[in-house]
Amino acid sequence: MKLVLSDNGLHKRFAPLTLTRPVGDLRIGILTNTERWRLLANTEVYYETETYLQGKFAISEYCDITINAALIPSREIGEVILSLPDNSVLKYESTELARKGNGINQVNWMGEQPVIISQRWHLYQFNEIALKQDFKLLTNNRISQPLSATNTVIGDPSQIFLEKGAVVEASILNTKSGPIYVGKDAEIMEGCSVRGGLALGEHAALKMGAKVYGAVTLGPHCKVGGEVSNVVFQAYSNKGHDGFLGNALIGEWCNLGADTNTSNLKNNYGNVSTYSYEAEAEVKTDVQFMGVCMGDHSKCGINTMFNTATVVGVSCNVFGAEFPNKFVPSFSWGGQNPVSFKFDKAVEYANNMMSRRGLVLTKEEIEILRKIHSDKIQDFID
Numbered sequence: 236m237k238l239v240l241s242d243n244g245l246h247k248r249f250a251p252l253t254l255t256r257p258v259g260d261l262r263i264g265i266l267t268n269t270e271r272w273r274l275l276a277n278t279e280v281y282y283e284t285e286t287y288l289q290g291k292f293a294i295s296e297y298c299d300i301t302i303n304a305a306l307i308p309s310r311e312i313g314e315v316i317l318s319l320p321d322n323s324v325l326k327y328e329s330t331e332l333a334r335k336g337n338g339i340n341q342v343n344w345m346g347e348q349p350v351i352i353s354q355r356w357h358l359y360q361f362n363e364i365a366l367k368q369d370f371k372l373l374t375n376n377r378i379s380q381p382l383s384a385t386n387t388v389i390g391d392p393s394q395i396f397l398e399k400g401a402v403v404e405a406s407i408l409n410t411k412s413g414p415i416y417v418g419k420d421a422e423i424m425e426g427c428s429v430r431g432g433l434a435l436g437e438h439a440a441l442k443m444g445a446k447v448y449g450a451v452t453l454g455p456h457c458k459v460g461g462e463v464s465n466v467v468f469q470a471y472s473n474k475g476h477d478g479f480l481g482n483a484l485i486g487e488w489c490n491l492g493a494d495t496n497t498s499n500l501k502n503n504y505g506n507v508s509t510y511s512y513e514a515e516a517e518v519k520t521d522v523q524f525m526g527v528c529m530g531d532h533s534k535c536g537i538n539t540m541f542n543t544a545t546v547v548g549v550s551c552n553v554f555g556a557e558f559p560n561k562f563v564p565s566f567s568w569g570g571q572n573p574v575s576f577k578f579d580k581a582v583e584y585a586n587n588m589m590s591r592r593g594l595v596l597t598k599e600e601i602e603i604l605r606k607i608h609s610d611k612i613q614d615f616i617d
Contacts, residue, residue, distance in 0.1 A: 236317070237295050238272050240304040241283035249355045250512035251530030251548045251565065252469070252486050254607050255600075257284035257292050259304035262454050262469045263358050264365030265373060265416055265434040268304060274372070275313040287606040290599040302333045307350035307365050310372050315344065327351070356509075356522055359465050359482050363413055363450035366432040370396065370414040382408075394431065401435075413449045442475060454487075456592060464499075466526070471592065483526035486549075488588055492537035499526035501543050509544035510562035517562070520544075530565065532585045532604075549607050550581040565611045578608045 240259030249258055259268040259282060272280045281295040282288070282304075300319060302308075308316065316325060316333040324331055324338035327349055331338075350364050373396075380397040382388070383404050388395065390410035397403065400420035406427040408415055413432025417423060421435045424443040432449040435441060439453045442460030453459050454470035461474060464481040468474075472485050476493035483497060500523065501507060507525045511518045525544040529535075533547050536554030547553060548565030555570025566581060567573035582604065586595045596604070 236276060236278050236300070237281060237298045238276060238278060239281045239283050239295060239298040239301045240268055240272070241301050242285070242304055245305065245353075246285050247512040248353070249358075251528065251546065252355070252358075252484060254512075254549050254565065255288075255486070255531045255603055257282045257288060257304060259284075259302075260292065261352075261358065262452060263307060263352065263362055263467060264367075264452065265369035265418075265436070268307065271308055271313070271369075271372070272302070275308065275310065276317055287603060290602055291597070300333055300335050303331060303351070305352045306332050307352065307361070307368070309347075309349075309368050310375075311346055312344065312349055315342075315346075354520075355484065355528060356482075356520070356525055358467050358484055359450075360522075362452055362465065362467055363432055366416075366434050366450050366452065367413060369434070370394075370416055370432070373416070390431075398437075418455070436470065448481075465524075469531075471589075481526050482524040484528040486529055486531035486533070488532045488585060489529050490534045490588070492535055492539055492554075494537055495535055495539045495541070497526040497541040497545070498543040499524050507544040510546040532581070532588075535559075548611070550576060550585065550604060552576060552584075566608050575611075578605065581608070 242258045245258055246253050252261060269280050282292045284292055319325060319335040322336035323340040323342050324334045325342045325344055327344040350361050380401060382395060385405040386403055387407045394410035394414040395408055397417045398419040401417040403417060403423040405425040406423050409430045412430060415431045415433045417435045418437040421439045423441045426444040427441050429447045430449055433447055434452040436455035438455055439457045445460045446462045448464035450465055451463050452467045454468050456471045457468045458473045458475055461477040462479045466480050466483040468485045469487045471487045472489040474491040478495045480497050481499040506521055506523055508517050508519050527541040527545045529547040530549035532549055533551040539553060540558050542558050542561050545561050547563040550565060551563050551567045553559050553563060557571050559570045566576040568576040589595055
C-alpha cells in the first residue's frame with residue numbers, strides 16, 4: 236500500500252520549519268507523521284509537496300490513499316483511513332482527512348475530535364494532546380525499562396516509559412499533567428525537574444538541573460538545559476545552557492548560545508503579531524503566548540534576547556547586544572542590521588556542526604538550501 240501525505244498547499248503556512256521539509260515531516264508529540272504512518276501501516280510513505288523538496292522527500296505517481304498531512308493520526312483514526320472503501324473520502328466536518336480513489340463516496344469521522352494543525356503555532360499548542368496520543372500508540376502492551384530508585388516520582392509511575400538504553404538518575408518526575416517518554420539511549424541527567432508531558436527522542440539529553448514544564452518535545456539527538464516550557468525541538472538541535480525558552484519551535488541543527496532568553500508574552504498581555512511567510516508580512520494572531528520560531532541550521536550567540544513571537548529563517552547566525560528584529564530572513568548574519576550569509580560559508584558551517592554527529596549535508600539537502608538562498612537573494616533584489 237502506498238500512502239501519500241499531502242501539504243494541501245499549506246507549505247508556507249508552517250514556514251520557516253517547512254522551508255526544508257514537507258508538512259508531513261514536522262515533529263509534534265513524540266513522532267513525525269512520516270513515522271506515525273510507517274508505524275500504523277507498516278509501509279513506505281510518500282509526499283505531495285513543493286517541487287524543490289522532492290529530491291529528498293520522495294513523491295509517487297501512484298498512491299492508494301492520499302492523507303491530509305496536517306492530521307495527527309491516532310491509532311483509531313489510522314485504522315479507519317487504512318480501511319477506507321474504494322473511491323471514498325473521509326471528512327471531519329468540512330475538513331478532508333483522507334481520500335481513496337476519486338472520493339465520490341463521503342465517509343464522516345464520528346470519533347473524538349481529531350488533532351489537525353492549521354497554523355504554525357499549533358505545533359506547540361496541540362503538543363500536549365499529540366504527546367499523550369503518541370505515548371499511548373508507542374507504549375501499548377509494552378513494558379518500560381526499569382526506572383532507577385534514585386528518582387522521585389510524583390503521580391502515576393505507569394505514565395513513565397523508558398526505551399532500551401535510556402538513563403534517568405536523581406531527578407523529579409511529575410506525571411500528573413502528562414506522560415514522560417524517554418527514547419532509546421536518551422538521558423535525563425541528575426537534578427532535573429520534569430513536569431510532563433515530556434518526549435525525549437533517541438540519543439537526546441536533558442542536561443543537569445534542567446527545569447521542564449510540559450508539554451515539551453526534544454527530538455532525536457537534541458541536548459537541552461535551562462528552563463523550557465511548551466516547546467518543540469525537531470531534531471539534532473541544542474540549548475545546552477541556562478536561559479528560558481517558552482512556547483517555541485526549533486528546527487534541526489540549531490544551536491542557542493548560553494543564556495539565550497526568549498520572551499513569550501507581551502508586557503500588555505495582549506495577543507501577539509508574528510511574521511507570516513504566507514502573507515509575506517506581520518499578521519495579528521489570536522494567541523497570547525508565543526516565543527521564537529527558528530528554522531533549520533540557524534544559530535544565536537550567547538546572551539541573545541528574542542522578542543515575543545520572533546521568527547528566524549533558515550541558516551541564520553544571530554548575534555549582538557540588542558534585540559534582533561522580530562523577523563530574521565533566511566541566510567542573515569548579525570543582529571538588528573544583518574548582512575547576507577554567503578551560501579558557501581553557510582554550507583561549510585552546517586557541515587561543521589553535522590560532522591560532530593558523523594553526518595554531512597547530502598546533495599539533495601544542499602540543493603534545498605540553495606533554493607532557499609536564491610529566493611532570499613531575489614527578495615533582496617526586488
